[in-house]
Amino acid sequence: MAYKYRIEVTDVTLRDGMHAVRHQFSVEDARAIASALDSTGVALIEAAHGDGLGGSSVQYGFSKETEADYLQAVCGAVQNAQVVALLLPGIGTVEDLKRAVEYGIRGVRVATHSTEADISAQHIEEGRKLGLDVVGFLMMSHMTDVERLVEEAKKMASYGAHAVYIVDSAGAMLMDEVRRKVSALRNALPDDVQVGFHAHNNLGVSVANSIAAVEEGAYRIDASLGGLGAGAGNTPLEVFVAACEKYGIDTGVSLYPAMDAAEDVVRPRMHRPIITDRTALTLGYAGVYSSFLLHAQRAAEQFSVDVRDVLVELGNRRVVGGQEDMIVDVAYEIAHRQA
Amino acid sequence: MTKLTAAIVGSGNIGTDLMVKLQRSEWIEPRWMIGIDPESDGLRRAKNAGLEVSAEGLAAMLKAGVHPDIVFDATSAKAHVRHAKLLREAGIQAVDLTPAARGPYVIAAVNLQEHLESPNVNMVTCGGQATVPIVYAVSRVVGVSYAEIVATIASKSAGPGTRANIDEFTETTSRAIETIGKARRGKAIIILNPAEPPILMRDTIYCLMDDASEETRHKVLASIREMVSHVQTYVPGYRLNREPIFRDNLVSVSIEVEGLGDYLPVYAGNLDIMTAAAVKFAEEYAKHRAAVNQ
Numbered sequence: 001m002a003y004k005y006r007i008e009v010t011d012v013t014l015r016d017g018m019h020a021v022r023h024q025f026s027v028e029d030a031r032a033i034a035s036a037l038d039s040t041g042v043a044l045i046e047a048a049h050g051d052g053l054g055g056s057s058v059q060y061g062f063s064k065e066t067e068a069d070y071l072q073a074v075c076g077a078v079q080n081a082q083v084v085a086l087l088l089p090g091i092g093t094v095e096d097l098k099r100a101v102e103y104g105i106r107g108v109r110v111a112t113h114s115t116e117a118d119i120s121a122q123h124i125e126e127g128r129k130l131g132l133d134v135v136g137f138l139m140m141s142h143m144t145d146v147e148r149l150v151e152e153a154k155k156m157a158s159y160g161a162h163a164v165y166i167v168d169s170a171g172a173m174l175m176d177e178v179r180r181k182v183s184a185l186r187n188a189l190p191d192d193v194q195v196g197f198h199a200h201n202n203l204g205v206s207v208a209n210s211i212a213a214v215e216e217g218a219y220r221i222d223a224s225l226g227g228l229g230a231g232a233g234n235t236p237l238e239v240f241v242a243a244c245e246k247y248g249i250d251t252g253v254s255l256y257p258a259m260d261a262a263e264d265v266v267r268p269r270m271h272r273p274i275i276t277d278r279t280a281l282t283l284g285y286a287g288v289y290s291s292f293l294l295h296a297q298r299a300a301e302q303f304s305v306d307v308r309d310v311l312v313e314l315g316n317r318r319v320v321g322g323q324e325d326m327i328v329d330v331a332y333e334i335a336h337r338q339a
Numbered sequence: 340m341t342k343l344t345a346a347i348v349g350s351g352n353i354g355t356d357l358m359v360k361l362q363r364s365e366w367i368e369p370r371w372m373i374g375i376d377p378e379s380d381g382l383r384r385a386k387n388a389g390l391e392v393s394a395e396g397l398a399a400m401l402k403a404g405v406h407p408d409i410v411f412d413a414t415s416a417k418a419h420v421r422h423a424k425l426l427r428e429a430g431i432q433a434v435d436l437t438p439a440a441r442g443p444y445v446i447a448a449v450n451l452q453e454h455l456e457s458p459n460v461n462m463v464t465c466g467g468q469a470t471v472p473i474v475y476a477v478s479r480v481v482g483v484s485y486a487e488i489v490a491t492i493a494s495k496s497a498g499p500g501t502r503a504n505i506d507e508f509t510e511t512t513s514r515a516i517e518t519i520g521k522a523r524r525g526k527a528i529i530i531l532n533p534a535e536p537p538i539l540m541r542d543t544i545y546c547l548m549d550d551a552s553e554e555t556r557h558k559v560l561a562s563i564r565e566m567v568s569h570v571q572t573y574v575p576g577y578r579l580n581r582e583p584i585f586r587d588n589l590v591s592v593s594i595e596v597e598g599l600g601d602y603l604p605v606y607a608g609n610l611d612i613m614t615a616a617a618v619k620f621a622e623e624y625a626k627h628r629a630a631v632n633q
């Protein structure tokens with residue numbers, strides 16, 4: 001059949017998926033997943049800690065293995081796909097990026113909160129100097145209006161980003177909002193700057209949102225095997241590919257190998273099923289950063305409070321990605337208010 | 340007792356806030372403000388406050404024969420490298436509020452007395468001034484194998500300098516956690532939060548302790564409380580958000596810094612703690628010089 005659209009898929013199983021396994025994949029796990037992914041035809045594979053380079057910490061959880069070990073294993077396991085890393089300025093640094101390039105990465109995705117693009121200038125410019133494929137990643141895009149998102153995306157493009165993403169970190173967006181925000185970026189950015197979309201499935205619409213994004217001109221779409229990712233997970237790669245086939249979108253990904261990789265390689269390695277349970281659903285409902293999920297469950301247990309109360313309060317306070325320390329503070333406060 | 344004279348280089352948020360604080364000092368008289376933009380709010384305020392202002396830069400001022408006792412540099416790391424040389428040659432005490440770090444790090448609550456004879460001192464970062472005292476409060480009781488700090492500040496309180504060079508914040512603060520906080524390994528994270536109304540500066544400090552016995556925890560708790568009171572003597576809005584939480588070998592401390600609202604509103608506690616620390620150093624330096632001269 002003739003395709004209506006052609007896109008490029010970035011797989012985030014080994015990066016966003018790390019949140020769902022508390023950053024505890026072994027080098028062996030990483031190698032097996034990377035190799036299975038490579039055979040599916042995905043263009044890009046993102047790997048290392050869930051919070052990107054330098055993310056291994058008390059705040060976000062320590063990785064089982066070092067960044068060097070993960071990235072070298074993944075780079076060594078792939079033949080077709082390019083390996084990329086995530087970098088959150090304020091957590092990771094240009095020095096971390098330079099080291100990752102030595103380990104073999106070919107691209108970097110520089111992520112900031114959706115109103116703070118100017119903290120990415122240094123890292124985007126350095127990524128270009130290093131000859132990398134560079135993406136700007138506007139996290140928590142649901143919190144920011146269209147005009148501001150356009151402004152911030154233009155900044156990232158001006159620093160040299162090859163592509164800028166609308167990132168629904170909280171899985172809080174529905175199709176209309178995705179359409180408005182993606183099309184606004186597509187219209188505002190130069191033709192040679194691609195637009196991307198990253199979803200979380202907290203409201204059960206990650207595949208629908210991703211297809212809406214493609215229709216509005218997004219060229220890069222993120223997905224993960226079995227949806228492994230923070231919160232209720234990301235857009236499940238195999239589901240997305242099947243839906244795209246039916247819809248006339250050429251993803252460059254082969255369906256059966258993607259199904260097999262999800263079923264045989266990733267699902268047995270999951271710590272918990274990737275489902276929209278009440279906690280994950282509350283993330284999407286309250287507009288809270290998806291990687292807060294496991295941290296919030298732990299804090300709720302520690303202080304004997306309802307995890308949903310904690311998440312809703314975090315949403316009310318407009319907490320942004322990276323503020324995991326606020327989870328314990330809020331749980332502590334709720335517990336003391338109830339006492 | 341005559342006050343020491345001071346010049347402030349840099350008329351941005353930090354420089355302007357510093358000026359307001361120095362005007363209250365019994366030891367320092369801010370007499371000059373040097374910027375690059377004659378139209379800047381900082382220079383205008385300085386002029387209204389009776390300071391001599393110039394948009395020509397530090398070199399021109401020194402050439403014109405102006406010789407302050409102390410120069411506060413609130414420009415950029417790059418500019419400070421030049422300024423440091425000029426000030427050293429002129430024999431003027433430099434207090435560096437940029438991340439250039441030509442001189443030793445000074446965390447006002449911890450090691451101020453050690454560097455009163457250093458011709459150039461560096462004030463680290465706002466996150467460093469707020470969190471290193473807590474790391475030190477733990478490490479003076481028990482060995483700390485690893486300390487990590489997370490500084491969350493209001494977007495509005497992060498100026499263009501900080502934003503363009505955020506790595507300098509994390510790298511400089513990490514080093515100060517190790518060299519002054521005495522953790523064997525340090526890590527710093529900074530988060531900008533754009534919420535309206537702006538949030539107060541908030542810092543979480545995690546320390547992995549070599550021992551977490553009941554007795555150690557007790558001492559650590561007392562040491563942290565004592566340190567908070569100490570910092571409050573020069574930053575009144577510095578306080579614990581909640582009681583420190585112990586979990587296995589980890590202690591997690593959460594603090595909040597409310598500014599005095601001298602230049603930027605109270606949410607910019609990050610600015611306040613930096614400028615208050617610089618003033619504190621300068622006043623101790625002035626007292627030290629007065630004692631030596633007697």
